[in-house]
Amino acid sequence: GISQDVKILKLAHGLDAKHPVHLSMVHFAERLEDYSDGEMRVKIYPSGQLGSERELIELIQIGSVDLTKVSASSLEPFIPKMRIFSTPYLFRSSDHLWAVLNGSIGEELMKAGEPYRIRGLGYYDAGSRSFYTTKRAVSSPKDLQGMKIRVMNSPSAVAMVKAMGGAPTPISWGELYTSLQQGVVDGAENNLPSFYLSKHYEVAKYLILDEHTSIPDVVITGTKTWDLLNDQQRKWVNKAMDDSVAFERKLWEKVSQESLAEVKTAGVTVFEADKSQFLESVRPIHEQIKSSDLGELYNKIREVH
Amino acid sequence: MDISVVILIASFIALLLLNVPIGVSIALSGFFALLFSLDFISTTTTMAQRMSAGVDSFALLAIPFFILSGFLMGQGGIAHRLIEFAKILVMRLPGGLAFVNILSCTLFGAISGSAVAATSAIGGFVIPEMEKDRYSREFSTAVTVTASTTGMLIPPSNILIVYSLASGGVSIAALFLAGYLPGILVALCLMIASGIYAKIKGFGVPTQKQSGQVMKKTLDALPSLFLVFLVIGGIVSGYFTPTEAGAIAVLYSFVLSTFIYKEVKFEELTQVLNKSVCTTAIVMLLIAASSAMSWVLSYENIPQSISDYFLSFSNNPIIVLLMINILLLMVGTFLDMTPAVLIFTPIFLPIVEALGISPIHFGIIMILNLSIGLCTPPVGSVLFVGCSIGKTSLARVIPPLLPLYVAMFVALLIIICVPSLSTWLPSILID
Amino acid sequence: MTLTKVCNRIDYVLEVFTSFLMIGLVLDVTWQVVTRFFTSNPSSFTEELARFFLIWIAFLGAAHAYRKGAHLGLDYFVNKFSDNVKNRIVSLVLIFVTVFSTCILFVGGSCLAYLAWDLEQTSASLGLSISLVYLVIPMSGLLFVLFTAEFYKNYSNNI
Ligand code: NA
Ligand code: NA
Numbered sequence: 001g002i003s004q005d006v007k008i009l010k011l012a013h014g015l016d017a018k019h020p021v022h023l024s025m026v027h028f029a030e031r032l033e034d035y036s037d038g039e040m041r042v043k044i045y046p047s048g049q050l051g052s053e054r055e056l057i058e059l060i061q062i063g064s065v066d067l068t069k070v071s072a073s074s075l076e077p078f079i080p081k082m083r084i085f086s087t088p089y090l091f092r093s094s095d096h097l098w099a100v101l102n103g104s105i106g107e108e109l110m111k112a113g114e115p116y117r118i119r120g121l122g123y124y125d126a127g128s129r130s131f132y133t134t135k136r137a138v139s140s141p142k143d144l145q146g147m148k149i150r151v152m153n154s155p156s157a158v159a160m161v162k163a164m165g166g167a168p169t170p171i172s173w174g175e176l177y178t179s180l181q182q183g184v185v186d187g188a189e190n191n192l193p194s195f196y197l198s199k200h201y202e203v204a205k206y207l208i209l210d211e212h213t214s215i216p217d218v219v220i221t222g223t224k225t226w227d228l229l230n231d232q233q234r235k236w237v238n239k240a241m242d243d244s245v246a247f248e249r250k251l252w253e254k255v256s257q258e259s260l261a262e263v264k265t266a267g268v269t270v271f272e273a274d275k276s277q278f279l280e281s282v283r284p285i286h287e288q289i290k291s292s293d294l295g296e297l298y299n300k301i302r303e304v305h
Numbered sequence: 306m307d308i309s310v311v312i313l314i315a316s317f318i319a320l321l322l323l324n325v326p327i328g329v330s331i332a333l334s335g336f337f338a339l340l341f342s343l344d345f346i347s348t349t350t351t352m353a354q355r356m357s358a359g360v361d362s363f364a365l366l367a368i369p370f371f372i373l374s375g376f377l378m379g380q381g382g383i384a385h386r387l388i389e390f391a392k393i394l395v396m397r398l399p400g401g402l403a404f405v406n407i408l409s410c411t412l413f414g415a416i417s418g419s420a421v422a423a424t425s426a427i428g429g430f431v432i433p434e435m436e437k438d439r440y441s442r443e444f445s446t447a448v449t450v451t452a453s454t455t456g457m458l459i460p461p462s463n464i465l466i467v468y469s470l471a472s473g474g475v476s477i478a479a480l481f482l483a484g485y486l487p488g489i490l491v492a493l494c495l496m497i498a499s500g501i502y503a504k505i506k507g508f509g510v511p512t513q514k515q516s517g518q519v520m521k522k523t524l525d526a527l528p529s530l531f532l533v534f535l536v537i538g539g540i541v542s543g544y545f546t547p548t549e550a551g552a553i554a555v556l557y558s559f560v561l562s563t564f565i566y567k568e569v570k571f572e573e574l575t576q577v578l579n580k581s582v583c584t585t586a587i588v589m590l591l592i593a594a595s596s597a598m599s600w601v602l603s604y605e606n607i608p609q610s611i612s613d614y615f616l617s618f619s620n621n622p623i624i625v626l627l628m629i630n631i632l633l634l635m636v637g638t639f640l641d642m643t644p645a646v647l648i649f650t651p652i653f654l655p656i657v658e659a660l661g662i663s664p665i666h667f668g669i670i671m672i673l674n675l676s677i678g679l680c681t682p683p684v685g686s687v688l689f690v691g692c693s694i695g696k697t698s699l700a701r702v703i704p705p706l707l708p709l710y711v712a713m714f715v716a717l718l719i720i721i722c723v724p725s726l727s728t729w730l731p732s733i734l735i736d
Numbered sequence: 737m738t739l740t741k742v743c744n745r746i747d748y749v750l751e752v753f754t755s756f757l758m759i760g761l762v763l764d765v766t767w768q769v770v771t772r773f774f775t776s777n778p779s780s781f782t783e784e785l786a787r788f789f790l791i792w793i794a795f796l797g798a799a800h801a802y803r804k805g806a807h808l809g810l811d812y813f814v815n816k817f818s819d820n821v822k823n824r825i826v827s828l829v830l831i832f833v834t835v836f837s838t839c840i841l842f843v844g845g846s847c848l849a850y851l852a853w854d855l856e857q858t859s860a861s862l863g864l865s866i867s868l869v870y871l872v873i874p875m876s877g878l879l880f881v882l883f884t885a886e887f888y889k890n891y892s893n894n895i
Contacts, residue, residue, distance in 0.1 A: 010604075017651055018473035047471055047647045049603040054860075055358050061851055064343055064351040064604075077858045077866070116855045146776050153860045158780045167776045170783045170861070172363045175546055177477055178418075178461040183543025184772075199469060199477045324814040325829050326807035328798070329836045336840055346847055353844030353873050360794045361787050369761060369793065545769045552765035578755040583806050585758075586797025590807065593794060682810070689808055700812040 007040045007233065009225070011067040012050035012059070020193065020251040021069055021124060021217065022046050028244035035236040042067070061117045063224035069124060072215050073154055081112045084294050086156030088163075088212040088282045089275070090301060094128075097214050100304050105297070110218075119226050121219045121237065122245040125252040128211035132195055132204040132268075133187035134180050139208060139271055141165050141281040150176055150188040160212065161189075164281045180204055193252075196259035201268050210273035212282075219244075309605045313338035313598075321683055328590035331684065332356065335598035338605065352597050359596030360589045363548060364463065367422040368588055368690075370551025373581040374558045375429020375694070380577055381562020381569045383529045384430030390526035393519055400503030402438055404496055406431045406445065407452040411492045414456015416537050417547040418463045420679055420687045421588065423453035426554070428694040440508040444705040446695030448499050450687050451709045454676035455495075457642070458488035458669065461547075464642055468668045471650035475664045479731040483665045486726045487673065491716040498712035502705065528565065532557050584693045588686060592641065595684055599644035608636075608648045622660045629653055630721070633671060637678015641686060645675050662724070669727040673720060677713050680706065743803070743886045746879070750800045754793055761789045784861040788869050795841075795872045799879035802833075803886075826891065830884050837880030845873025 011029070015021050022044070029042035050056065050065060053074035059065040075082040084090065091097040100106060101123045110120030131138055131149065138144055144166035151157040151168045161168035166187075171179050179185050181203045188200065189212070195201055219241060229237065264270055289298050316337050320330035332352065339348045378384045391405040409431065414423035428449035435445040457464050460481035469477045503509055535557055536550045545553060562569045569577070602608055615628050633653075636645050650671070657667045679687040682699055692702060720726055768782035801807055814825055851857075853867035 016470060016473045043606070045603060047651070049644070049647055050600060051355075051358055055354065058354055058848075058851070058857075059351065061855060062350045062354065062848075063347050077860050078855065148772065148778065151780075153780075153784060155780075155861065155863075158861075162777070167772075167778055168780060169772060169778045170780050171546070172783070174463060174466065175364060175548070177466050178463070179543075179546055181461070182540065182546075184546055197470075197473070202476060202478045320832060321810050322813050323825055323829055323832070324809040324811050325832050326802070326809050328807060329833055332840055333832060333836050336836075346843070349839050349844030350847040350851065351844075352840045353848045353870075356840070357791055357795075357848070357870065357873060360791055363783055363787055366761065366765065366786055366790055369758065369790070370765075373758065373762070544773060549765055549769050552762050553769065555762045556766055575755060578758055579751055582751075582754040582758055582793060582797045583801045583804060586754075586794055586801045587807055589790070589794035590798040590801075692808060693806070699808060699810060 005039060007036075007229070009040065009042045009066040009237075010045065010064075011042050012045040012056055012065050013069045014048040014053055014056070015046060015069075016197070017046045019046075019197065020248060020255045023251060024124065024244050024248035025069065027247045028240050031240035031243045032236055035239055036233070040233060040236060057118065057220070060220060060222040061224075063222055065222075066225040067121070067219065067221050069217050069219050071126060072218055073152060073156075075113070075118070075218060075220075076154060076156075078116050078118060079109075079113050081109060081294070081297065083156060084289075084297050084301070085215045086154065086160070086213060087285065087289055087298070088160045089279045089286075090298075091214050094214070096304065097216070100301050101216060103304060105300055105304065113220065114223060117223045119221050119223055121221055122241040124217035124219060124245060124248045126215060126217040127191035127193070127252060127256055128214045129189050129191050130195075130207065130209050130211055130273075131187055131189045132200065132207045134183070134204045134206075135186055137206040137208070137269060137271060138187070140274060140277045142277075147186040148184070150179065150185045159285060160282060163285055164212075164278065176200065177203065192256045192259040192263075196262055201263040201266055205268050206271070207263065207268050208271045208273050210275060210278050212278060307605065307607075307610070309338040309341045309601075310607050310610070312341065313601065313605075313607070317683075326590075327683065327689070328587075328594040331591070331594035331598045335594075335601040339601050342605065351600075355597035355600045356593040359593040364419070365589075365592070367417060367419045367548045367551045368425060369581060369585040370548070370555055371417070371419075371422040371426035372429065372584050372690075372694075373577070374551065374554040375426045376577045376581055377555065377558040377562055377569070378529075378532075379430040379433055380573055381558060382566045383532065383558055383562055384434060386522075386526040386529045387533075388431065388434040389522050390530070393522060400500040400509060402431075402435050402440060402509060403445075403448050403499040403503050406435065406448050407492055407496050407499065410449055410452035411455045411459070411488070412537075414453045415459035415488065416456070416461075416540055417550065418456060418461050419547065420453040420457055420676070421690050422547075422551065423456055424449055424687050424690045425584070425694055427453070428691055432695045438509055440503070441506070441705065442695055443697050443702045444499075444502065444506070444508065446691045446697050446702050447705040447709055448495070449695070450680045450691035450702075451706070451713060452492065452495055453687055453691075454679050455488045455491045457672055457676045457679075458484040458491065460484055462672075464646060464672055464675075465668065467643055467646050468650060468672065471647050472654055472664055472668065473651075475668060476731075479665055480668055482730040482734055483669055483727040484672075485730060487669050487716070487720045490719065490726065491673065491676075491713060494712040494716040495709060498708045502708050528561055532561070584690070587693050588690050591684070591686060591689055595639075595641050595686075596644065599640050599648070602640070603644070603648055609652060612649070612652050616656065625656065625660065626662070626721070629657065630670070630674060630717075633674035634677060637675040637685075638681050639684050640678075641684070642672075642675050642679065645678075646671065663728055665731060666724045666727045670717070670721055673713075673717050677710065677717070681710070739886050739889055743883060746882070747800065747803055750796055750879070754797050754800060757789050757793050757796075761786055761793070764789065781861050784859055788859075788864075791869055792872045795876035796879070799876045799883065802880060803883040827888075830888055833884050834881060837877045837884070841877030841880060842874045843877075845870060845875075845877055849874060 053070040056068040072082045072085040141164040147166045148169045149161050149166040150171045153170050158168040317334035409427045410423050432445045465480040469475050679685050764786050772778040849867045849870035857866040
């Protein structure tokens with residue numbers, strides 16, 4: 001039996017138990033139990049058992065789930081500022097991305113959730129997203145012309161593929177494998193581990209590493225849960241999360257490399273992209289963002305070195 | 306066992322016995338159990354969110370669409386012409402129309418990937434036609450319900466994709482190939498059982514000589530046959546997804562029955578729409594409620610504790626496998642398929658892999674077990690749709706279902722004992 | 737006006753409205769196919785809109801089907817009792833349906849809609865307020881309660 005004093009946090013997320021995110025969550029749970037000397041424990045619900053990312057954010061607001069990991073793009077409908085991450089080629093490099101996330105801007109975005117009962121705890125690496133196609137290879141935006149590309153259900157993703165010349169097509173994630181196979185869409189985009197783990201490489205044989213967006217994952221808790229923790233418990237949670245973030249970034253790098261090697265072995269042709277052409281095609285989006293209410297944030301991010 | 310488990314199971318059984326609508330029973334028992342873990346407001350809000358999330362899915366649209374097109378086809382003369390044509394092919398067989406039903410459901414379930422869509426699309430017009438040919442309505446419903454689930458195994462199949470993701474690594478292409486032979490085997494077993502049952506009960510009109518009419522009936526059925534061609538061809542060649550095919554089927558059967566055959570009047574259209582709304586809503590309430598209940602089950606960690614309890618009995622591989630099958634059958638009796646696969650695959654797969662069973666083979670076993678669960682009370686979405694479409698009650702449809710359950714069990718046993726039925730095709734076609 | 741007349745009116749509106757939602761659903765998804773097939777600019781809002789229509793059809797239709805007595809139950813055991821016992825069981829069933837519709841649908845649905853409104857959650861594609869989608873849940877709860885009251889009134893008059 002667990003004694004009454006033990007605080008159990010319920011952590012739910014949408015990925016399966018072999019995914020680097022899950023393993024990093026397990027690491028978080030172990031560290032937290034360590035730091036708190038068993039006073040705090042984490043119960044993890046993987047594989048979307050408790051709902052999709054959008055639904056989990058709501059459950060966090062309601063207070064029936066304590067922690068979750070969601071993509072920053074899933075936070076857009078809740079925290080408008082998070083839209084900034086969907087800007088293609090916003091970051092010059094991975095170093096630039098992490099300089100932003102670990103700096104004052106990252107902090108500011110974490111805090112932006114407070115009015116919406118959401119509290120950010122840490123950023124996980126979610127790599128960069130690239131295109132993969134079924135029928136023919138793509139090496140420049142010109143090749144995307146007329147191609148039906150599955151995108152996430154968000155205006156920014158639609159605008160990006162449109163700007164590049166493709167036909168953005170929203171298809172639900174669950175229907176995507178067969179849609180690629182039957183030819184309802186000609187391609188899709190995602191990060192390397194998802195391309196590998198979703199098995200889409202079985203039907204999409206061309207991958208181009210254009211790395212158009214780098215949308216981080218965010219580990220969040222609800223202010224409802226947070227308010228119930230005492231200072232000591234909050235310190236433990238933060239400390240364990242810092243360990244987990246460091247763990248995740250290393251693991252992600254490793255799994256990305258492995259995924260790339262695996263899909264190559266499975267017969268996928270991988271191209272390096274001439275990113276300057278892709279970047280050129282999305283210039284209008286950057287101009288638009290600059291003149292929108294996100295302009296200030298955009299400029300601040302671009303100034304980080 | 307935990308208090309919330311006891312509350313959940315006891316209140317569920319009590320509410321069912323009192324004849325509380327099943328959707329309400331499911332939601333309420335989940336609600337009572339969750340009250341032990343959360344405060345009142347969080348519980349009610351979470352339950353409402355889970356119910357709405359349960360029906361918030363694009364793929365579920367296949368259900369209203371194929372219900373609507375099924376009714377339109379029945380009302381508008383499309384169904385009758387298709388059946389007259391099909392009868393030419395199966396005239397000489399006992400239970401011929403039952404075979405037509407099974408073949409149609411298998412084909413439709415295979416292509417659309419949804420057992421509920423198959424039941425509503427095919428059942429909506431075949432059941433009344435079978436009744437005209439002196440088959441009992443209950444038997445026709447039972448045949449439709451069971452045959453519709455074979456499409457879960459025959460690709461493309463969304464549930465096999467869910468399994469692949471939950472197993473964290475089994476190839477979807479291999480699973481798709483693995484499903485063909487077992488799916489066909491289940492359909493064959495159902496045909497044999499229903500042929501025997503129809504013969505004993507004397508269902509079906511004695512065959513007449515119709516040779517002169519063959520040509521006329523075929524020509525007559527051509528526009529209706531084009532609907533089949535449109536739906537299946539459109540999906541296979543990538544013009545639309547199975548879900549979208551539903552909307553296309555509605556439009557085509559609307560135009561055909563209203564403007565070409567002119568067998569549906571405006572007044573009847575409003576009735577057809579209303580019937581479709583009702584049938585859809587009945588099914589959706591059940592799906593909403595059972596997805597809320599399965600959320601509570603996961604939240605309270607009930608699946609894990611029940612399977613731990615069962616599997617603690619023995620280390621003997623055969624007994625463990627037997628236990629897992631019994632558990633899966635029980636799970637299918639209470640849970641809908643997708644949550645069941647998501648929750649139980651990570652629990653069972655490591656155990657069976659240690660026993661030397663391939664994950665591909667186990668995937669097929671698991672899906673078949675859960676398919677049987679789709680047609681068994683108390684919770685079985687396909688069974689419920691069948692009852693609404695066939696205008697019959699649970700109590701009356703059970704007797705003719707029994708021989709068909711037996712057929713499915715026999716198929717399950719064969720598939721468990723002969724792994725190569727599942728693994729042979731993938732092994733020769735994927736290097 | 738008697739309760740039954742009020743319910744008839746409301747139920748008629750419900751019937752017409754859900755029928756239009758159903759037609760809307762078909763047209764919406766057809767539009768999705770047509771734009772993808774004929775243009776290089778496939779519509780991106782249709783998927784989301786269709787899901788919202790389905791949620792509305794599900795919850796409003798459930799109340800409509802409830803008034804028609806079309807929801808499935810296990811009547812097998814109840815039928816074995818005498819009429820006297822049966823009447824008591826029917827009252828119990830009505831109580832449970834009321835608990836379901838007030839607690840889960842009305843209270844839970846209202847809280848959910850309020851939360852989405854208060855915390856300004858918008859839909860990913862159309863930018864609609866999610867509270868509009870969730871509003872159908874408490875509405876359905878009210879309808880369930882109303883139809884239960886009507887049923888109880890007519891039922892107790894007939895005993
Ligand atoms: Na299928
Ligand atoms: Na069942």
